[in-house]
Amino acid sequence: MNCPCCSGKSYEDCCKPYHTGEKYAPNAEALMRSRFSAFAIPNGEYLMETTLPSKRKYHNKKDMQEWGEINEWTKLEIVNKPAPDKVEFKAFYTDEDGQKQVHHELSKFKMIQNRWFYVSGEFLE
Secondary structure: OOOOOOOOOEEHHHHHHHOOOOOOOOOOOHHHHHHHHHHHHHOHHHHOEEEHHHHHOOOOHHHHHHHHOOOOOEEEEEEEEEEOEEEEEEEEEEOOOOOEEEEEEEEEEEEOEEEEEEEEEEEEO
């Protein structure tokens, strides 16, 4: 199976080792790609685990899992990497009503003890 993150690699050689905990994403872009794949599969547990611990109270694993389930995640496009801890991306998906959508975000990440975490996202047009 091709990896949902659009890397061109197989899922087994791309995001799966991060999802299974076999290894950690080596940089912010890899973590962001693995989180997109976690919405596509979906894997709410991974999404919560890769959210910065101090920010988890603002998120809900069940909601993240459901958002992954009700949408069909079709494409990920990396727009820009303005800094090592920031990734601008567009996530393309079809919503539960069959409408094509684009989620455009500038995400911020933080490394703690050799592990990257999602901190926050700024929605862009």
